[in-house]
Amino acid sequence: MDLHRHGAHKFPQAGLLASSGGRNWQGVAAELRAHPAGDLPAIVPAQMEITLATRSIPGAHVSRKGDGIRQRTAVEAGTIWLCPVGVGEDDINISAPLAEVLHIYLPAERFSALASLYGDARIRADAVRYLADVQDPLIRQIGLSILGELTRESSAGRMMVEAAALALTARVAQAYGHDRPEADDPFCGDRDCPERIRRAIDFIHDNLHRDLGVTELAAIACLSPFHFARLFKRVTGKTPCTYVSGARLERARRLLSERRMSLFEVALTSGFSSQAAFGTAFKRVVGCTPGAYRHRAP
Known part of the structure; x- marks a missing residue:
């Protein structure tokens, strides 16, 4: 399933500021959009949509109706909307232009995998409640971390986003399902x-x-x-993201010290998408540019 099709259909007039399309993220997609005032088309989503307002817009409201429930929510930074799989929305209105809104899409398969892992059939993408004005610091934090990677690609960023999507799925299922799972958290005890x-x-x-x-x-x-x-x-x-990021930077240090490759070649060999992304990530962790590190290396 192309998760980005949902946004293209639901927000035909909205500007696309950033998209995870082409990033090869698995099991999650994200878009940063600028919305004009007006009505949105009716839609029945095939994936879980989590919307996060990144800026407060004084006087702006989002009105919507789904699952027979009508909601009107002020647009404030950090406000969250949940639209589960299969909940038809047929009356959505944005009262004023919204400069920046984050949309995260999770496939139903994410919830099915969680249900299989915990042995709890109550965990389903279509069992999440249709909610607006959600104040959830954990979802907000996860959303902002995904937004940071969406707008500024980093080393091992794809891994960070996919891990964040796992946590996001678990949080939504645990806190906002019609029936909250009560199963214990199993852990692999196998010797292998x-x-x-x-x-x-x-x-x-x-x-x-x-x-x-x-x-x-x-x-x-x-x-x-x-x-x-x-x-x-x-x-x-360590998390998989932290481990991979550290391994890439360690390889980059070794290659810089060997002085056999150009900075561009070191960046690509170490798994960075570009020399610029490599330089930013390297300086953030090491405290100097790759060129300066190479110059000082024995």
Whole structure:
């Protein structure tokens, strides 16, 4: 399913400021849009939509009706709207232009995977409540982290977003389902679990030049993405995103010290999308530019 089709259909007049299209994110999509005032077309979503207002617009309101429920919400920074799978919206109005709104889309399969992991059939994408004016600091924090990667690509950013999407799915299902899951949090106790993570780690180091994602690494470890992300941190002490980012920067340091490659070649070999992205990430962690590091290296 192309998650971006939903935004194109629901927001035909909205400006697209940033999109995850082309980023190869798995199991999540995001768009930053500027909305004009006016009515939106009716729609029945096939994926979970989470909307986050990133700016306060004094006097602006969003009115909408879905699942027989009519809502009118002031647009304030941090306000969240939830629109679950299968809930038809047939009356949506934006009272004033909105300069910047984040839309995150999660496929129904994300919720199915969570239900399978926890053995709880009540966890479904269509079981989330249709809500407006949600004040949830955790969802807000996750949304802003996805927004940061959407507008400023970083090393291992795809992994960070996919891991954030797992946490976002779990939070929405846990806090806003019609029936809140009560199952205990299971954890793999098999003796071969550390070995599964070792396989993923070996794959990471063999493929640092590639775009890596949590879904792909979970498949290497023969685990679900939810289970893999939790188990990886339990075994290594780091999230997959943090581990990959550190491994890429460590490879970059070694290549810079060897002085056999140009800065551009070091960036690509270390898995960065561009020399500019490499320079920004390297300086943020190391405290100097790659060129300066190479000059000072023995």
